Amino acid sequence: MFATTLTVVTLMVVIRMYRYLSELYSLFSRLNIKGPKPTWVFGNILEFNGKDPLQVFTDWKLKYGKVLGWFEGFKPCININDPEMAKEILIRKFDCFSIRSTYRPFKYYPDDLDLMNTYGEHWRKQRAVFSKSFTPTTLNQMLERVYRTSSDCINALMRDIEVNSHDMNLTEYAEVFHVETICRAMLEMDDKSLLQHRDLILDAARQSNRSASAENELAGLAKTYPGLTPLLRHFDTKNKESHHRIVKAEVNKQKTSVLCHLLTANVLEVDSSNNMKKRHLTRDETMAHLYAILVEAFATGKALIEFLTYELAMHTDIQENVRREIYKTLGDKENPTYEDLHSLKYLDMVINETLRIHPIAPGVQRTCSEDCVIDGIQFKKGFIVRIMTCTIYNDPKIYPDPEKFIPERFSEERRSDRHPFAFLPFGHGPRICPGYKFTMAETKIFVIKLLRKFRVDISSQTEIPLKTALRPGLCPKNEVHVKLTSLH
Numbered sequence: 001m002f003a004t005t006l007t008v009v010t011l012m013v014v015i016r017m018y019r020y021l022s023e024l025y026s027l028f029s030r031l032n033i034k035g036p037k038p039t040w041v042f043g044n045i046l047e048f049n050g051k052d053p054l055q056v057f058t059d060w061k062l063k064y065g066k067v068l069g070w071f072e073g074f075k076p077c078i079n080i081n082d083p084e085m086a087k088e089i090l091i092r093k094f095d096c097f098s099i100r101s102t103y104r105p106f107k108y109y110p111d112d113l114d115l116m117n118t119y120g121e122h123w124r125k126q127r128a129v130f131s132k133s134f135t136p137t138t139l140n141q142m143l144e145r146v147y148r149t150s151s152d153c154i155n156a157l158m159r160d161i162e163v164n165s166h167d168m169n170l171t172e173y174a175e176v177f178h179v180e181t182i183c184r185a186m187l188e189m190d191d192k193s194l195l196q197h198r199d200l201i202l203d204a205a206r207q208s209n210r211s212a213s214a215e216n217e218l219a220g221l222a223k224t225y226p227g228l229t230p231l232l233r234h235f236d237t238k239n240k241e242s243h244h245r246i247v248k249a250e251v252n253k254q255k256t257s258v259l260c261h262l263l264t265a266n267v268l269e270v271d272s273s274n275n276m277k278k279r280h281l282t283r284d285e286t287m288a289h290l291y292a293i294l295v296e297a298f299a300t301g302k303a304l305i306e307f308l309t310y311e312l313a314m315h316t317d318i319q320e321n322v323r324r325e326i327y328k329t330l331g332d333k334e335n336p337t338y339e340d341l342h343s344l345k346y347l348d349m350v351i352n353e354t355l356r357i358h359p360i361a362p363g364v365q366r367t368c369s370e371d372c373v374i375d376g377i378q379f380k381k382g383f384i385v386r387i388m389t390c391t392i393y394n395d396p397k398i399y400p401d402p403e404k405f406i407p408e409r410f411s412e413e414r415r416s417d418r419h420p421f422a423f424l425p426f427g428h429g430p431r432i433c434p435g436y437k438f439t440m441a442e443t444k445i446f447v448i449k450l451l452r453k454f455r456v457d458i459s460s461q462t463e464i465p466l467k468t469a470l471r472p473g474l475c476p477k478n479e480v481h482v483k484l485t486s487l488h
């Protein structure tokens, strides 16, 4: 009797599973959305084995067009390879796509409260507070502290070039420059606190990005099968430990900029009697924002400096144009203001071209929160939607000779000929990266200081072409080496 019941139950489970899976994996053909054929349980993830994921996305675009559907394990995903559709999703239909799907599978409290991971009313209120940390006035105050850090970095390079026969491992300096910039400029840490906390912060940022890296099989498994995350997170030990260390660390609460703003800002809320009341951010909300700044800003900003310096070394004529613009626009002014930095138009173009060729954020991700139709395509609640900036950037119809480094593509004239959503290095719409003005300013300061002191060339150790990895943003896979020669 028991054996018969067991057989019947097993059979029913198998039939249900079969029905569920055949319905799931035929979803896109029923919706008339083209895409690679999925295999059961794995979906299309096996196609990434041993390949560059961005190349796989490009190949799919060439084969299936501007919108395609595929499966990450059991999760239905749609890739958007078209600027107009990107605009619909990020702006016009924002209410259906306001949720960001996570790309850091292992999160620890209070990360759930940061901007990356929240949505709805909570996100809207926190975002309003966070954005106010980056007004022109606060940016100018922060930049003063970036100058100090960049001067320290350039002095260290000056000191070390003799020892290293001019071949420099730029990655080491970019990492330290970047973490010190965040600590000094955004958290207004003094030298003593910096000495005390720098390594802790550096370790937390490294571990968080390592944990979410495409090279980490544990993260891959958790992203593909989110149901396994509670089990898998037990193995994410280094990231968890460094996260807890930093969340518990006491930060200087008296004199800080972004931190000070977050500590004193108010959010408006409706209380139980339906009255509006103001309240400060909780300690955990503040900590969540600070942690997000550290890990988001760290890897992206460091990668931008590495990619940019590599391109300047590869194209010394462009480097010379940038140097000329710096002297022509700023003269000998050591510490230009935020507005001065804005007038370096050619440098802007060089940075933008760097972000096009090396898309640090190769996609902008959303989860569809309600069924909707765009351009005849049916988006169902729960779909993961990725706007594939990388496939738009290497489309020869949008960017002719896409493999060539041509800053002039970003002149105002040439930009106005293109779709405004053909370039989205920091996303777009209400969820656009709140740190982009700071990043652009910080990167420009680094370049100004670097090019005033050194000529940058490739060295015998420069990897050409540069190999890249997704950790979780696009970054150089190995250390970036360049040759520096003092100009004085």
Ligand code: HEM
Residues within 6 Å of the ligand: 100, 115, 116, 127, 292, 293, 296, 297, 300, 301, 304, 360, 361, 363, 364, 365, 424, 425, 426, 427, 428, 429, 430, 431, 432, 433, 434, 435, 436, 438, 439
């Ligand atoms: C090269 C540097 C950077 C790149 C390429 C970059 C890129 C991006 C992108 C593509 C998004 C998603 C936007 C969207 O969904 O529409 C984003 C969001 C975000 N970024 Fe950045 N970012 C950079 C630097 C920074 C810095 C310096 C900070 C720190 C202040 C930061 C903090 C954030 C936060 C908190 C969000 C979430 C915003 C929200 O959902 O409301 N990022 N970033």
